[in-house]
Amino acid sequence: MTSIVLEGPIAELREQEIQLLFDIAEEIAKQGAEAEEDRQRLKLSASDLRDMFFMVVIVGEFNAGKSTFVNALLGDEILPTGITPTTEVIEIIRYGDKSKKPVMKEQDAIREWTHPNTGAPGVVIVDTPGTGSVFAKHERIAKQFLSRSDLVLFIMSAKKAFAQTEKLYLELARDYGKKIILIVNQIDLLDKQERKEVEAFVRQQISEMMNIEPPIFTVSAKQALQKRSGGLFSRNSGDDSGMDAIRSYLNQIFERIPPAKQKLIAQLDFADSMISKYRTKIDDRIQLIGADQAYVQELQEELQNQAARLAERLDITMQELQRVFDELRARGRKFIAANLTITRSLRAPDRNEIQEKFEKEVIGNAITQISDISEEYVNAVVDSSRRYWRSIIERLNKIEAVLEQEIGTPDAGSYAEQRAALQTAIAIADAELKTYREDSLAASLRDIFATNLSRFTTSITGLVVGIFALVLGISAAGPVTATAIGVIGTLVVGPALVAGGAAGTLLYWRKLRQDAYDELDARLQKLSESYRQALQDMTDRERTRLLQYGQEILSPVFSRIEVLSKRYQEQRAALIQLSSKSQKIRTELERIQVQVETTSEN
Structure with a gap:
């Protein structure tokens, strides 16, 4: 496995940010039981900063094609797919030189994979159990990883866009201060006119109901998987599945701001969301x-x-x-x-x-x-x-x-x-x-x-x-x-x-x-x-x-x-x-030009 190794000023800022997350967790502990879940989320985010993996979390309703989408990103059919809820555990795919068989961890709650097509060294793709699942454990696990994410890819089905549970999870991601990319999957089930109508509907709903305007893409993960051209940040494959548009957008983001800096910014956004949440409570x-x-x-x-x-x-x-x-x-x-x-x-x-x-x-x-x-x-x-x-x-x-x-x-x-x-x-x-x-x-x-x-x-x-x-x-x-x-x-x-x-x-x-x-x-x-x-x-x-x-x-x-x-x-x-x-950490972070190395762990 490969993680991001930071040196110099940004490494120091990471330490400051880790301490900040722990300090916030300690402060909100004074709010009692109502803050316990947020305290654990802050501690997990601090631990993630220590490990320094850029975490791309896939969220969406079951049967929205999340696992198929992850397979399409990897260009490899490694995750199970089907018409019934198939993701009963957290699927974590870490970067590695070659694909390896999965290993079960944390009392069989997490299945960890290694694959060379996660996009870049230090990038981790997380496939969560579906929202709206009949299994309560699925939703609890999905919420835990949502707070830890550095980037959220929210998958919707073109045949059932914007269900109530999707709205709840989008609100949660928004309130956590997460960067969201909205992906309408399974467009191969619609004709051209229906695709336009669904995209317009989703754009209107998320703007009016959520007061956010994330980038929206329409794809057919099933068609992209057939091409087997993988890699989160790989170049265009030339197919018409819609996956190339997503990859191109991600490349632009990470060419402008590398994953290491993106991660620090993402977790700083999460820290600010927690501060804002409890300041509002206390102000009231x-x-x-x-x-x-x-x-x-x-x-x-x-x-x-x-x-x-x-x-x-x-x-x-x-x-x-x-x-x-x-x-x-x-x-x-x-x-x-x-x-x-x-x-x-x-x-x-x-x-x-x-x-x-x-x-x-x-x-x-x-x-x-x-x-x-x-x-x-x-x-x-x-x-x-x-x-x-x-x-x-x-x-x-x-x-x-x-x-x-x-x-x-x-x-x-x-x-x-x-x-x-x-x-x-x-x-x-x-x-x-x-x-x-x-x-x-x-x-x-x-x-x-x-x-x-x-x-x-x-x-x-x-x-x-x-x-x-x-x-x-x-x-x-x-x-x-x-x-x-x-x-x-x-x-x-x-x-x-x-x-x-x-x-x-x-x-x-x-x-x-x-x-x-x-x-x-x-x-x-x-x-x-x-x-x-x-x-x-x-x-x-x-x-x-x-x-x-x-x-x-x-x-x-x-x-x-x-x-x-x-x-x-x-x-x-x-x-x-x-x-x-x-704010001081954020100001210093904006001034830094990041140069990172990668290190492999066996």
Whole structure:
């Protein structure tokens, strides 16, 4: 067997490229199980660079005529062909001075041949099992060699061009950064017009579906094999099978860039494809985590903003309530002025009558107005909180999706714990969301307001009745509320009434009314403050609820997100550095004029 021997600068670049492949394999190992197959592919590619064989891989569906095509290239019918899948192993044909019988290797998975017509020393032709094969092992082996290839000859049948499995393999070769030559075989089964139509169809499909434009050739490997003019890079044989066009194209490529340099370029392309693949994965995660980091940073601000919105809404609500209280005050003053008179004081007061009249003329629909205003506020608080909890749940679900991907990484244990904590946070947020019921909160406030207003009514009517009772020196029907006004009326104003006659009486009643107004204002102020306090207490409980959730539940989760973000950033930086190394090797490689020797191995 003959391999390519490199000396001088290109030999050094090969060593650098081998190290690059190993470095990429080590770096993507941090991605866990999902990267294991790519790690093995990178290691195999590094090993191939060490052996320095230029690997031409033949890929295509079974029954597309791949083995016949390889035989035609060699000008020798050495590989088995037939109408059933015949390639159950990898067929590797290495360069040698003369053809030798095949040797089975690697637990009978590879059959290795030696032949003088592979094209040039150091060139290896690999015939893979067919894509779309009924044997799953066939496809797995084909994919393994696809990543190791330096040149892909993709064989399609002219009778069944562009099957679904062919599309998948072409995408894989494209994503690996491989140079692809597309070959439509078995054109001897078509007439001239059909050949044109098939070629046009394949060209259109691969351009539209794959977004690539590889060179496309149409051949009859069966007719070429009959001529038995072989050699991958041999000169024209003069037949009309289409094989000469392929050979001519390959000769042009390798006259411009020798196989040794082509191999280094091909594997560098593969290295770049792996870097790009995992940079994309990490960038996607960084973007998602970055959004969550921004959310974490904005969390406290959002909580404060929500608290401010609640406070603003509370102020508006209290302004509306104050309007109700102002109307109550106006009606209350009117009631006192109309009922606290000398004329009415001449007869014994009826407490029930005065209370009924007070409720009708002063209280009126105040309780309904207050209930409507408070319910509107409760609804606003609940809607705001619902939106907040829903946004929390939505964000946490997105973070959980990221952590789900981390379960297979080397740090799986710590991320599994983090994910468990996150699921707890989601469950708590969901439970909190379900606790919001406007009717229960509003009913609670209604009960508080109704009780307070009832006490207010009782106290004011008791005040009026008490004044009459003290003036007349009699006990009113029902309990009398002792007030500061009653004490003043008995001890100070009462004697003035006896001493002052009519003028004193007027001054006395003015004093009583003014004191009653003051007492009304004081009790309304107390009532207003009690309402504000009830609403404030509810608002404070809601704000505390949110803050405690953020501090006790979310903060630990988000602190772990910071660790995850740092890890992704470090991985991204490492891949960028590897990409820079790859570009440096490529730049140096483009400057080198390659001169190679061949060495034979027995």
